[in-house]
Amino acid sequence: MxxxxxxxxxxxxxxxxxxxxxxxxxxxxxxxxxxxxxxxxxxxxxxxxxxxxxxxxxxxxxxxxxxxxxxxxAQFPDGHAALTTALLSTLVAQLGTGALEAVIAGREAETLARYRAQLADAPDLADRVRRLVAIRTAEGYMADSWMLDDGSWLLVENHCPICAAATACAGFCRSELETFHALLGGRVERAEHILQGARRCAYRITP
Structure with missing residues (x-):
């Protein structure tokens, strides 16, 4: 767009x-x-x-x-939804759910390593959140963040370019939450979820 x-x-x-x-x-x-x-x-x-x-x-x-x-x-990027769903279904049918979990775990490890490298010199939580927002926006998530009155942060993603994959397998959403927790530290809670009917995904990050 x-x-x-x-x-x-x-x-x-x-x-x-x-x-x-x-x-x-x-x-x-x-x-x-x-x-x-x-x-x-x-x-x-x-x-x-x-x-x-x-x-x-x-x-x-x-x-x-x-x-x-x-x-x-649908005017926003969908990450090749139909192809993604078909590939996941074929993977499970041919190799079983264990293969899918292995793919999710591998993707999580690669993503976490890449994000950590990009945030390696971030001095504090505020800077880590801001840099993560920039990374996720570049990946199509239309991310934003701001500090709340109690000192915690809210990170929102207005779009999910892998929504089809996440719909087919909730493990992608679980992996995303675990990645944010490992990367940012503190407590990371999903406050809003597209797959539960919200218009966006939102994460509350408490130092």
């Missing part, structure tokens, strides 16, 4: 910020509300977004928030 057309900008905003009202999208794009409505209507006709009514607090009218559809989410 390198082009910055209005469609791509809206897709990116909804992917990274979650459901948005028309006015908020118009403000973010620097266009009028009417222009935003026209753009969103075209995107809805293309099946990329959908408008959902959410109840207002008090007596107000329900708010209309725009969400990405499955087709909208």
């Amino acid at each position: 390198t082009r910055q057309s209005p469609t791509n900008r809206i897709l990116l905003l909804l992917k990274t910020e979650g459901p948005q009202a028309t006015a908020a999208l118009a403000a973010a794009l620097g266009i009028t509300g009417e222009a935003a409505r026209q753009q969103l209507s075209r995107m809805a006709e293309d099946g990329l977004v959908t408008s959902v009514s959410e109840g207002a607090a008090g007596r107000g009218r329900p708010r209309q928030l725009w969400h990405l559809t499955a087709a909208g989410n």
Whole structure:
């Protein structure tokens, strides 16, 4: 997603910020509300977004928030989902689940070694988190992080380029959590999970 057309900008905003009202999208794009409505209507006709009514607090009218559809989410890299799923199924069918676990363990070891090399001179947790965010973003995870009021960190991944593999085998998600824990230290907990219906994966990192 390198082009910055209005469609791509809206897709990116909804992917990274979650459901948005028309006015908020118009403000973010620097266009009028009417222009935003026209753009969103075209995107809805293309099946990329959908408008959902959410109840207002008090007596107000329900708010209309725009969400990405499955087709909208598919505009982001999927890591060759169909091929990945087929390969995993064939691996298990031919060699058994033990072979799949061996593949996951090997991938985890390689990933951890590579990440450690890239973070070797990071002086503290804050710098390790920031560098990990940069690495994961380069790998397609659309990552971000910030410090919470209690001094812990929240690392979020707005996209999962290996979602098909993770859906086929939860071991990939378990491996990711273990990698983060080994790399960052402290306590790492998954607070949100795409495979459980969340729009992103999020990890709380407590020193």
